Amino acid sequence: xxxxxxxxxxxxxxxxxxxxxxxxxxxxxxxxxxxxxxxxxxxxxxxxxxxxxxxxxxxxxxxxxxxxxxxxxxxxxxxxxxxxxxxxxxxxxxxxxxxxxxxxxxxxxxxxxxxxxxxxxxxxxxxxxxxxxxxxxxxxxxxxxxxxxxxxxxxxxxxxxxxxxxxxxxxxxxxx
Numbered sequence: 603x604x605x606x607x608x609x610x611x612x613x614x615x616x617x618x619x620x621x622x623x624x625x626x627x628x629x630x631x632x633x634x635x636x637x638x639x640x641x642x643x644x645x646x647x648x649x650x651x652x653x654x655x656x657x658x659x660x661x662x663x664x665x666x667x668x669x670x671x672x673x674x675x676x677x678x679x680x681x682x683x684x685x686x687x688x689x690x691x692x693x694x695x696x697x698x699x700x701x702x703x704x705x706x707x708x709x710x711x712x713x714x715x716x717x718x719x720x721x722x723x724x725x726x727x728x729x730x731x732x733x734x735x736x737x738x739x740x741x742x743x744x745x746x747x748x749x750x751x752x753x754x755x756x757x758x759x760x761x762x763x764x765x766x767x768x769x770x771x772x773x774x775x776x777x778x
Contacts, residue, residue, distance in 0.1 A: 606642040612655050632660015632676055638684065651684040662697040664728060670774045674699045674728055691734040699726045703777050708759060716752055723747050726773050741770040
């Protein structure tokens with residue numbers, strides 16, 4: 603019986619692809635670094651992976667029911683951790699999609715000293731954690747270049763994951 607043990611040094615210039623959901627096309631592509639060990643025994647149907655890969659640059663193609671197709675930028679420092687089962691990898695991936703939009707639908711026109719109809723930069727964040735095959739997905743919406751008072755109003759409006767998710771869908775689908 604053949605027994606294969608390998609240690610792989612993942613170098614920063616190596617390109618990788620991780621398919622999150624093949625049915626809709628969710629995929630992470632990028633470069634990273636780390637070390638993986640593999641134990642393979644073909645006749646016994648054993649394939650184990652252990653180790654970590656830190657993503658240094660990449661993209662995440664986020665799809666939602668064939669309606670939304672947006673390319674997010676994976677933030678450096680995101681990682682994938684294997685402890686045995688290759689499909690049981692643990693994700694810790696942060697990605698951002700930046701857009702410009704009016705804050706009028708979110709804030710209304712009642713904010714004094716701020717033109718809510720003017721387009722401002724809005725960052726849409728997605729975080730993938732837990733298992734590769736069943737990731738926990740959380741969202742965040744941030745408006746980085748507005749006054750602290752406006753940020754406070756936005757945070758109080760988007761005060762739970764359901765409100766944030768709904769806003770993300772609108773931002774990604776119709777840029778509003």
